[in-house]
Amino acid sequence: MRHLSRTLLATLLATGTLASAVACSSGGGSATGSGTAKASTYTFWDPYPQFDAGSAWAKLVASCGTQAGVTVKRTGMDTTDLGNKALLAAQQGNAPDVMLVDNPVVSTLVQAGILNKTSDLGLDTSAIQANIIGAGTVDGSAYGIPIGANTLALYYNKNVLKAAGVDPTAIKDWASLTAALNKVKAAGKKGITFSAIGTEEGSFQFLPWFWGAGGDLTKLNNANGAAALSLWKGWVSDGLAPNDVLSNTQTTSWQEFATGQYAFGENGTWQLANADKAGFPYGVISIPAQNGGAAPAPTGGEFVTVPVQKDSSRYDTTKKIVTCLTSSANLLSTDTTLSYIAPTSAVQTQQVAANAELKPWVTAVAAAKGRTSGGLGTKYPVISEQMWTAVQSALSGGKSPQAALDAAQTAVANHQG
Structure with a gap:
């Protein structure tokens, strides 16, 4: 295993996507003990602390271990905390056997020398949609297999739009959307809500507008990116x-x-049950x-990955666990439970057959873009942090959209040296 340099570790922990601010349950690392106990216990980390041992997800993980002839010790923790602990555990030679991580984190862990290639393990990814597997390539x-994918769209309240005289099918571009928001406001209701928080969630929600204007993540301050931030700023300023x-x-x-007071809410597949x-x-x-058409939205979702182990004999059993978790039957069950869109067309077809409401989401996922795609890889976390900082600065009135993005681009350039 390639050792993680202190410089790289410090850099990764300093970026927004991996900077831990909340103490969550501690990770288990590789199984402790000796002899048979060690060989029969495999550790699994995931970013689902909301699921306890009695949840359908936890039961699936446990059953995949049972089918492989071992016990799986599962630890759920916050996405950010998981990234931090993964880097530290790898540095200490104590990484878990299987790890489910947010897709932008994959390239960061690869650069750190933590993950195995799926091809080296004999894991088949040929059925995965290209844009979905691309986020972990x-x-x-x-370097992993996606458990599922999600993306963003606009939910709308039919009652609010009807009362304001707005036809949602007539919303084709920014101008028609803004006109609709003004009609809603005039009718006494509220326009649109979204997340512009100073974290990866803020960047995730801004990206469809940024990309929808033709924005370039390597040139945050070009006119297209500034147009997207000006749109958001205008909405906030105008109420x-x-x-x-x-x-x-x-x-x-x-x-x-x-609350039923808003016409639109930007959110993801995971809110369907709600x-x-x-x-x-x-x-x-x-x-x-x-200027019309659907904006590319970012691909969300996690990848099942296999960290590098000192004892390579463990991989045979690890492969069985991963294969179980990502089988078509389990993807259908898992992705339905998590409100994910499956990463394969075959399972997507089954999902839509069971729930027609998923059809527009399947289409959206097919058109989505990976945040680290285009060769950005580990550059993305630095760019994203500066992007959400610019959004915060512009929307709070600290700087104009152009000035905020100019500062963001300068900061990225300085960081990359």
């Missing part, structure tokens, strides 16, 4: 979006939309690009 090699988008997570933004419980009729449309 570095220099042409995949079409609330000031609290600056502190909204995607969860709190959804809670605002669920949408059905909202108490009002809703619909879903693609996030429009500046």
Whole structure:
């Protein structure tokens, strides 16, 4: 295993996606003990602390261990905390056997020398959609298998739009969306809510607008990117979006939309179950690009990865666990439970057959872009942090959209040296 340099470790821990701010349950590392106990216990980390031992997810993980003839010791922790602990555990030679990580983190862990190539383990990824597996591919090699994918769209409240005289099918671009928001405001309701918080969630939600204007992550301050930030700034300044988008997570933004007072809420596939419980009729449309058509939205979702182990004999059993977790039957079950879109067309077809509401999301996922794609890899976390910083600065009135993005681009350039 390639050792993780202290410089690299410090750099990665300093970036927004991996800087831990919350202490969560500690990771287990590789199995402790000796002899048979060690050989029969495999460790598994995931970013789902909300699922306890009695959840369907935890039971699936345990059953995949049983089928492989071992006991799986599962530890769920916050996404950010998991990234930090993964880097530290690898440096100490104590990485878990299997690890489920947010897709932008894959390239960071690859650069640190932590993950095995799926091809080296004999794991088949040929059925995975190219844009989905691309988020976990570095220099042409995949380093994990996606458990599922999600992306963003606009939920809308049918009652609010009807009362304001807005036809959602007429919303094709930024101009028609802004016109709709103004009609809603004039009718006494609220426009749109989203998350512009100073974390990866803020960048994730800004990207469809940034990309929808033709923005380039390697040139944050070009005119296209500035147009996207000016759009958001204009909405907040004109009262079409609330000031609290600056502190909204995607969860709190959804809670605002669920009050029934907002026309639109930018959110993801994972809110479908909550949408059905909202108490009002809703619909879903693609996030429009500046001049028409659907904007590319970022691909969300996690990858099942296999960290490098000192004892390579463990890989045979690890492969069985991974293969079980990513089988078509289990992907269908898992992705339905997590409100993910499956990463293969065969399972997507089964999902849509069972729930027609997933059809627009399958289409959206097929058009989505990986945040680390285009060769960005480990450059993305640095770019993203400066992007969300610029969004915060512009929406709070600290700087103009152009000045905020100029500062962001300068900071990225200085960091990259």
